[in-house]
Amino acid sequence: MFEVRNLFFRMVILLLLTEAFSACTNEWNQYSILPLKPVEYLPEGTIESEDAFVFGRALFFDKRLSRDSSVSCAVCHKPFLAFSDGLDLSDGVFDRKSKRNSPSIINMRYSPVFMFDANIPTLEMQALSPVQDHNEMDMTMKEIMERIHKDSLYITLSQKVYGKKVEPYTITRALAAYQRKLVSLNSPFDQYYYGKNPKAISLDAKKGFLLFKDKFNCVSCHPLPMFTNYKPENNGLSVINGDYGRYRSTGDSSDFGKFKVPSLRNIGITSPYMHDGRFKTLEEVIQHYREGGEATKYKSELIKSLKISPQEEKQLIKFLESLQDLDYFVNF
Ligand code: HEC
Ligand code: HEC
The missing domain is CATH 1.10.760.10 (Cytochrome c-like domain)
Structure with missing residues (x-):
């Protein structure tokens, strides 16, 4: 008898805890399906009213x-x-x-x-x-x-x-x-990957994600969930208009040609690409990575030429486009 009652109480407590937990996460869940809130950077005394x-x-x-x-x-x-x-x-x-x-x-x-x-x-x-x-x-x-x-x-x-x-x-x-209210973390990809909804994105986009993650290792600089490591990196672009990237600020030659890695969220509508907008389309961006970037002196070792078939290119682009979220519109 005691055993059964004990089990009953344990279930009630578990239920209450689950309720309490979902009450805590509700506010966050309004914005996103991501299970964990990414780290936020709010200076002391920030007022968000x-x-x-x-x-x-x-x-x-x-x-x-x-x-x-x-x-x-x-x-x-x-x-x-x-x-x-x-x-x-x-x-x-x-x-x-x-x-x-x-x-x-x-x-x-x-x-x-x-x-x-x-x-x-x-x-x-x-x-x-x-x-x-x-x-x-x-x-x-x-x-x-x-x-x-x-x-x-x-x-x-x-x-x-x-x-x-x-x-x-x-x-x-x-x-x-x-600006801190402009949050966009509810793309079809998020619905698929974090929301476990297999119908949220196409089969091509799913295959494109696996290429992005495993075969081409794009995640080494563009990791989930923000698709950036926020670090300055040199992805092998030739210098145009005398823009030497972070070197401009630090004068340190190891920063030559380094630019902060951009997030790839909403990438489908933020063309043209790179710090000077030199690429008009995602096809041009992929062409750049396919060739392993340009032969620049300080290029990251992670940038190597890749074998990408036309079908894989299409899948990669479908995946990138699945990062398009329109939820942020509620905010502006
Ligand atoms: C004439 C165009 C222009 C105007 C006006 C402008 N920006 Fe920008 N913004 C840029 C460009 C170009 C960059 C990238 C500069 C760089 O990295 O050297 C940028 C970068 C930024 C970034 C950094 C983004 C990141 O990921 O690091 C923020 C934040 C930003 N702008 C906010 C603002 C705010 C706030 C204003 C108004 C006070 C503003 N911008 C006005 C063109 C503009
Ligand atoms: C060594 C780190 C690194 C790796 C690996 C890498 N990227 Fe990038 N990526 C960058 C940097 C740095 C930029 C921004 C460069 C600039 O603005 O000049 C960038 C820019 C981009 C952009 C344009 C973003 C914009 O808003 O302009 C796309 C798209 C992109 N990368 C996709 C990919 C894909 C797909 C792969 C894998 C094939 C990949 N990246 C691998 C560092 C990397």
């Missing part, structure tokens, strides 16, 4: 942040292109061109470091770079303050969220708060 988001969103779309009032962050990071812009180099102020290709800025809350040079440690600090870049927004924080410090929406939100007047501190924090 709805007001912080609204404040940041208004700034993100505000063209007054650029010298000729023609460029907002959203001009180069367009929501409907997974926050990239579809150009090889972007359109900055006075028809100037940015020096690099505008990357998707989705899932930034999971990035430990920013920029192709992997040299900026926080999203808050990152905002100063486009603002001050001669070819992008060409402003100083002081000049931005002069333009927007009397804006009543900004005054109210800055006070409400941070208890401060509109100043660089609140501007950079609000911009980061907006």
